Amino acid sequence: MSTLDSPLDSPPDSPSDSPATPAPELAAPGRRRFSMPAFLHNRRALVGLVLIAVVAAFCFLGPLLYRTDQVTVRLDLADLPPGAANPLGTDASGYDVLGRLMTGGRSSLELGLAVAVTTTVIGTLYGAVAGYLGGFVDALMMRVIDVFLAVPTIVLLLMMVSMFTPTLWGIILLLSLLSWLGAARLVRGEVLTLRTREFVQAARMMGGTGRRIVLRHLVPNAAGVVIVSGTFTVADSILTLSALSFLGLGLPPPHADWGTMLSAGLNSLYDGYWWQVYPAAGLLIVTVVAFNLVGDAVHDALDVRLDQP
């Protein structure tokens, strides 16, 4: 679980030195502009979107169809293997594993999405301001980011949860505070290049104010990288939460998420209770892969470069 900015990058498939294939009049692929056909053409994107839809339906609609008791501890029902009553068996506290996967998934997804939204907002604003202002302010704002980046997220998180008892919203807040850095850097970089683009100069030539330039030109054009980073943030946050849970510093007991289930189940792996581990692990990995696939595909679709005439 490395948290690189965006390791998933691939240039377009068309050879860069191919003969310019002049497009018919009034229709040519754009440069650095999100291209819906390219996005849908990308099978990865479709697979990712379908997976996300399935997982979301499972977690949010599943409990409506498949009702289980996830509150009462029933030690008499603990560690039951999969059977008619419990399709995926029960865990050490007697909770139905299938039902718990659903509620646990809700926490994981909610956390991932909430963190992605907050970090995107904070990161975009911070990055856009730093990139637009430039100079000393930019340098200072970037050093602040460097400071936060210098200390691994998990270290800061462990430090915080050792002081406060974690709740889901507490962890969302903490993760948001620690994960906007990447988004901010990306947006800043994007704004720095956009700022020199001729259409921004043209807006200045018309007498456009700084505010207008940021809101009308810079932010919409940086939106692409923001979406990409947000998508990766969902995946990263889910993984970080699971790591915290594994270290025993995640959400406290009655609460469930895939990470907690996984780490609890791992203790009984030696007893052969595989159903307490692999379904949770599988769902977790599938979800993270799905978000990464979508992020990757959006990234590629944004990167459609054009053989210039």
Place this chain on the structure above:
Amino acid sequence: MPPLLEVSNLTTHIRTRRGVVRAVDGVSFTLEEGETLGLVGESGCGKSMTGLSVMGLLPRGGSIVGDSSVRLGGRELVGLPESDLRRVRGNEIAMVFQDPMSALDPTKTIGHQVAESVLLHRGGTRAEAADRAAEVLGLVGLPHPRERLGDYPHQLSGGLRQRVLIAMALVNEPKVLIADEPTTALDVTIQAQILDLLADLRARLRMAMILITHDMGVTAGHTDRVNVMYAGRIAESAGTGPLFRAMRHPYTQSLLASVPRLDRGPTGQLPTIPGLPPDLTDPPSGCRFAARCQYATDRCRTAEPELTGPATHRYACWHPTDGPRPAEPVDTPMDVEVVLPAQAAAVASAAVAERPVLEARDLVREFPVRGSWLPGRERRVVHALSGVSLTIGHGETLGIVGESGCGKTTLGRLLVGLDRPDSGTVTLDGTDLGRLRGRELRQRRRDLQMMFQDPFSSLDPRMRVGSILREPLQIQGLGTTSEQRERVAELLAEVGLPAHAADLYPHEFSGGQRQRVGLARALALTPKLIVADEPVSALDVSVRAQVLNLMRGLQVSHGLSYVVISHDLAVVRYLADRIGVMYLGRMVEVGSADDIHLRAAHPYTAGLLKAVPVPDPDVERAKHGAGVRGELPSPLAPPSGCRFRTRCPLAQDLCALEEPTPRLFATGHTAACHFPLQTPLPDASPALTGDPA
């Protein structure tokens, strides 16, 4: 005896996501020893791909198909195993690529890169290879080659890098050299030097050369025979002289006619080629040029013409023309007013009476070098502009020319207020722009607009064209929403775009159409002056003419003033009433277009003009020498006295000691030179402002 290189029915297909591109489609030609063959055409015509196919260097997804044949000295290269082909590449056939900035490995020394080829094909020790590298680098004109073997590419200027690339290609004395746009990325003065070098080396090493270019001027001066390519096929093939004098294919004719000519003054409207080349994934069934051809008939649209005619002059056309198009203006589908020189002159003289629109006085702009704040280091600055003054009258066009790095772009940015001078003033209709701040400045901006070079970066990719054109109106608070929409429709009509263009995004347009949108946006605020920085240099020749015509037409109908900044003297000649020549941050000569072109007083102006290739073989053959020798000195430390002296053929001691002051040669014609080519008027030495008339 077989010809040195014989290409027959060469067909190259490239598989892409959009389908199979028939990049080269049945091309045949021969190349004799010692000959230079030109492959000429617009981008996407398959000329580069032909060169790469001969080398066997196809891009991903590319393959040579059908009964294609490439024979070198009788030996078939198509289908040869890769290991055998490698022995041919770089040894018997070598290639020089277009962009010297990206064609050298940035992490390897130039010595290493040149020697690599020697070691590969000739063997021997590293020391021997290095000796050979130094020898060839000397041959291509790299000063002190032995000491520079350890240099990295980024330490060399563009011109020197191109010399290194040529050295790399020539180091094994190949029989055939393929030069793919070898000078397109270079300044015109350096271009002339490199082309002369190539011609000289070709003669000395008895090579044959294929010169791939889009530039008809380069073709005229440096080829023996020419193949004109269009949409993957050869349209016409002839000796250079006959081709230029008596072309048979309408495409060749239009291509030549649409190039603005340096040696002919501002003729009327430039003839244009309407439309765009066909999509090569699905080429039309008949003649590929039919859709854009004014002579096309039904036969052209259904049956594809083969190359016919005598062996010395072959063409693929059902209705061959006979020689160049008559000079008279031709009606084009685009309805733009034809501007005749007389009209333009009338406008210009009317301007004289009034106060100038814009006046710049002693503009100085310097950019500090990074890291020069360190203790113990001298503060270094790039002297981008060192005291430039100029005036622009109402309805007048001032052209600014010079090599890259002369400060012309910086000047443009200062004129429109995108940047502020370190000292000096820009006055618009009597108002000093430097004193305006905030809201006042933003309102004033509507009088000064800019047209940008890059049609890809000048329009916001996320806004529809309608919004792009409305934005200036919204910012300046002009009109109601419906009035703004009407104005947008009006603007689109003015630049010759259909009304539904307002609903499209910029990426749905071609480069030329985007430049039209850019021009419409500049016009939206009915400015007094438009600064156009390289307005057509990113466009293909045929599209270029359309945009130039449009610019001139709109000038008359709106009474606009233009400042046209370009490295292309022919473009400036076509548009400008007066021309300013810049060199290393100084304005060295200003005068009417005729003064500059016919009676240049400054040796730099004369050299620059001489370096521009003219699409006329007779004119080009008559030239000797490269125009301007050497390269532009660093703007970090410009030479003392006259900045041009280091490259000037007439320089004497005085030039290093004393900076020349501008001298008057005729009304409105000034030049700053101690030893001018014309006789100055006896009295005054005016400030070099180039006041009109």
Place this chain on the structure above:
Amino acid sequence: MTAYLVRRIGQAVVVVLGVMVLTFFMIHMVPGSAARATLGTRATAERIAMFNAAYGLDKPLSTQFLTFVEQAARGNFGTSYSMQQPVSTLIAQRLPRDGLLLGLSTLLALAIALPMGIYQAVRRGRIADHVFTVVSFVLYSMPDFFFALVLIAVFSVQFHLLPSEAPQAESVGGILADPQGLVLPVVTLTLVSLAGFSRYMRASALTTLAQDYVQVARSKGLPERLVLRRHVLRNSMLPVITILGLSAPSIVAGAVIAESVFNYPGMGLLFYQAATSKDYPIMLGSTLVVGVATVLGSLFADIAYSLLDPRIRYVDA
């Protein structure tokens, strides 16, 4: 290049100071928490006061911070609440072990990722590329603790091939004497970094392959193998070096997890134990050390970059 280095080092110093402020204030956000945590929630007010006085926790925050900076500069991070040993001693014991573990795994990851990325770029769109892409995607998306535990389940529990616990020796030499115990932790951390590195390398190599100079090298008649080795490899590696510097925090994060799973006596485990026992001096000291190490890591990466890239090396020449 000197100017670049001076600026870059200046930045690093500022960031280290920032890390000090950050960690110090995070720990001191809840006054008295240290005493409560160590002495228990039912400790009397007097005992808390005594504890605070003993560790200097009763002074104003600014004074405490200055003391902390001054002491930290001398390598003194105070005494561990729970282990009653100087934090510096504890860290000094463990740092070399981390150097070994992280160094080995990162080198291994690079040794695999660089050729793998180039191979994928060359074979782009073919089956091999797709297979490697899927593998790196799954590796990248897997929680690393789960990964470590699967390795244990397979190699230790199932087949008894390798020990599930890392060597506990005091010295690096001692750890190396038991290489079998080192295998699983190193493999875990290698695979964790591998995915990211190889994706970057692939992207970087794709960019390089599209450069004109690669085509020029081919036009010289250079065999593809040499084109890749001489012209593609080095140019594609350059951006990866920067990424290496930037990924130092995630490498450390991986270490915290892996060390807890394999009980490897490194900084990660120390920190984890400190976090569970609320041993603030250890947390403070090791966060600072990790922060400085990260800053140095990316500083060295940038210096290495500027040495390997002549465009930066000779910029003032």
